[in-house]
Amino acid sequence: MALEMKTECERCNQALDHDSEAWICSYECTFCAPCSAEMKNRCPNCGGDLQRRPHRSSDIT
Ligand SMILES: [Zn+2]
Ligand SMILES: [Zn+2]
Numbered sequence: 001m002a003l004e005m006k007t008e009c010e011r012c013n014q015a016l017d018h019d020s021e022a023w024i025c026s027y028e029c030t031f032c033a034p035c036s037a038e039m040k041n042r043c044p045n046c047g048g049d050l051q052r053r054p055h056r057s058s059d060i061t
Contacts, residue, residue: 006030010045023050 008015009022009032016022016032023036025043031050041050 009035011035011039022053024053025050 005018006022006024006028007017008030010029011031012035014032014035016030021033023031023033023041025046025048027043027046027048029043029045029048029050030053031039031043036050039050042048043050
């Protein structure tokens with residue numbers, strides 16, 4: 001089964017569309033920016049570091 005880009009924060013269920021700032025861990029747990037900041041960029045599910053999800057591949061600088 002292919003991994004899908006999640007479209008909402010796992011913590012507060014805020015919608016995260018492809019243009020929203022989202023943070024993901026290496027297991028693809030997905031959170032909004034405020035939740036990520038509150039958790040100090042640490043995933044509560046697996047303990048991994050959260051990293052900012054690129055908006056689009058073409059936006060990577
Ligand atoms: Zn959230
Ligand atoms: Zn995780």
